[in-house]
Amino acid sequence: MADSEIFQDRMLSLGLARVSEAAALASARMVGRGDEKAADTEAVEAMRSQLNMLDIAGCVVIGEGERDEAPMLFIGEEVGTGRGPAVDIALDPLEGTTLTAKDMPNALTVIAMAPRGTMLHAPDVYMDKLAIGPGYPKDVVSLEMSPGERVRALAAAQGCDVTDITCCILERPRHEDLIAEVRETGAAIRLITDGDVAGVIHCAEVERTGIDMYMGLGGAPEGVLAAAALRCMGGQMWGRLKFRNDDEIARARRAGIEDLDRIYARDDMVTADVIFAATGVTDGSILAGVKREPGWFTTDTLLMRSRTGSVRRMTYKTPAK
Numbered sequence: 001m002a003d004s005e006i007f008q009d010r011m012l013s014l015g016l017a018r019v020s021e022a023a024a025l026a027s028a029r030m031v032g033r034g035d036e037k038a039a040d041t042e043a044v045e046a047m048r049s050q051l052n053m054l055d056i057a058g059c060v061v062i063g064e065g066e067r068d069e070a071p072m073l074f075i076g077e078e079v080g081t082g083r084g085p086a087v088d089i090a091l092d093p094l095e096g097t098t099l100t101a102k103d104m105p106n107a108l109t110v111i112a113m114a115p116r117g118t119m120l121h122a123p124d125v126y127m128d129k130l131a132i133g134p135g136y137p138k139d140v141v142s143l144e145m146s147p148g149e150r151v152r153a154l155a156a157a158q159g160c161d162v163t164d165i166t167c168c169i170l171e172r173p174r175h176e177d178l179i180a181e182v183r184e185t186g187a188a189i190r191l192i193t194d195g196d197v198a199g200v201i202h203c204a205e206v207e208r209t210g211i212d213m214y215m216g217l218g219g220a221p222e223g224v225l226a227a228a229a230l231r232c233m234g235g236q237m238w239g240r241l242k243f244r245n246d247d248e249i250a251r252a253r254r255a256g257i258e259d260l261d262r263i264y265a266r267d268d269m270v271t272a273d274v275i276f277a278a279t280g281v282t283d284g285s286i287l288a289g290v291k292r293e294p295g296w297f298t299t300d301t302l303l304m305r306s307r308t309g310s311v312r313r314m315t316y317k318t319p320a321k
Contacts, residue, residue, distance in 0.1 A: 007085045007115045009275045009305050015054045016113055016277045017303045021316055023047040023109035024279035024299055027094050028290035031282060032103035039100040043093035043109055044072050048079065051089070056080035061119050062090030062221040066251075075121075086116035090225050096195045099282055106195045106284035111277050112228035118272035120224050120264065123251035126242040127220035129196070132213050133203040134234030143238050143263055147181045147215060154213055155187075162186045168199045168214045175216050182215075200226035201278075201286055204233035209285050217242060227269035228276050232304035233311060237266040273307040295320055 026046035030039035044064060051058065058080040063073045073079075073093060080087075089111065094100060096107030112119075130143050132154060140157045141150040155162045163186045169175055171191040182189055190211055192199050196218040202211035223239045230237050240263045243249050252260060279301040280287030288300040301314040 007087060007273070009273055009307055012054070012056070012085075012087075012113060013275045013277075013303055013305055016111060016275055017279075017301050017314060017316075019047055019050040019054070020109045020111050020277040020279040021299045021301055021318075022050040023093050023111075024281050024290055024301075025297055025318070027100055027107075027109065027281050028292075028297070031100055031107075031289070034101050036097040036101045040094050040097045047091065047093045047109065047111070048072050051079040052081070054080045055084035056113075057082050057084060057086045057116075058089045058113070059087070059116065060091065061088045061121050062092075062224050064093070065124060087113050088116055088119040089113050090119055090221070090228060092197065092222065092225060094281065095197050095222070095225075096281070099194050103282060104193065105282055106192070106198045106286070107281040107289070108195065108198055108278045108284070108287065109281060110197050110225055112225055112270075112274055114228070114270060114274040115272050118270065118274075119228075120269040121255040121257075122220035122224045122269070123241070123248070123255045123257065125220050125248045125251060126217045126244070127223040127239045128217055128242055129200070129223050129226070129237065129239050130213070130215045131200045131203050131226065131230065131237040132235060133206050136236065138236070140236075141213070143240055147178050148185050150213065150215065151182060151185045151187045158212075163188075165212050166190055166210055168192060168202055168211045169216045170194075170196055170199070170218055172217075178216055197222050197226045197229065197278075198284065198286055200237065201229050201233070204230060204235045205286065224269050225276075227264075227266045228274045228306075229278070229304065230266050231270050231274055232276050232306045232309070234309070235266070237269075239264045239269065273305070275306070276302075276304045278302045292320070
C-alpha cells in the first residue's frame with residue numbers, strides 16, 4: 001500500500017479538528033433561536049464542506065440517518081477528495097440540537113475517523129449503554145448486573161462508599177425504574193436532558209466532571225461515537241442493541257448485524273486506532289461554547305488520538321465574518 005493510502009492519524013487529526021470547529025461556528029449562530037432543525041442544518045452543511053476538503057476516501061458509517069431520511073451526511077455517503085486513505089467516519093454534526101436551540105449546556109459537534117471497516121455500522125435504534133473511566137480492573141461492572149450491583153461493584157473497586165459514586169443518566173420516562181434503583185443505593189445521579197456522547201466522556205474525566213459511571217438507553221450511533229472517545233481517553237464501555245419493532249430489526253439486518261443480542265465492548269465498536277474531535281457549541285462541563293468577541297469567534301476543541309493516547313485541548317480564534 002502506498003504511503004498516501006495509509007491511515008496517517010497524526011496528519012489527519014488537525015484536519016478533523018477543523019471539521020469539528022467549522023460545524024460549531026456555523027451552528028453557534030442558532031444558539032438560543034429556538035429552531036433545532038436550522039441549527040442542525042447549519043452544522044451539517046459546514047461539516048460536509050470541510051470534510052470534502054480532506055485528502056481521504058471517506059465513508060460515513062454513523063451519520064444523520066439513512067439516505068432517504070437525510071439529504072446530507074447520510075450513512076453510506078462518500079466524503080473527501082478521494083485521494084487519500086479509505087476511512088470510516090462517525091459523526092454527529094450537532095449533538096444537542098435542543099440544547100443549542102434553548103441555549104442549554106453541553107451542546108457539541110462530534111466526529112471520529114478510523115481505517116475503513118473498523119467501526120460498527122450501528123443502526124438508528126436504541127442501545128443499552130454502560131461506561132466507566134480508566135484505571136479499573138477489566139469488567140468490574142457489566143450489563144448483566146443490575147444497576148444497584150453496578151454501583152456497589154464500582155464503589156468496591158474504588159474503595160469508597162456507594163454514597164461517593166455519581167452516575168450520569170439521561171432524564172427520560174424510560175429510565176424511571178433505573179433512576180429509582182440507583183438512588184436506593186445511596187449513589188448520586190447527574191441527570192442530563194440530551195447529549196449522551198458527552199455523558200459517556202464525562203466518565204473519563206471524573207476529576208473535572210465528578211461523574212463515575214454512565215448508564216441507560218440512548219441512540220446506538222451515539223454509542224459508537226462514545227466508544228471512539230473512550231478508546232482515546234481510556235475507560236471501559238459496553239453496549240447492547242435494543243429493538244422496539246420488526247422495522248428496527250430489519251435496519252440492524254441491513255447494517256450487517258447478525259447476533260441481535262450481542263454485547264459489544266468498547267473495542268468491538270471501534271476495532272482499530274481512531275482519531276476523535278469535539279468542539280463546544282454551548283458552555284459545558286467538558287468544553288466551553290463558542291464565544292463571540294468584537295471581531296472574533298473563539299472555539300474550544302478536544303482532539304484525541306488512540307494510537308498515542310494524546311488528549312489535546314485547542315483554543316482557536318477566527319475573525320468574525
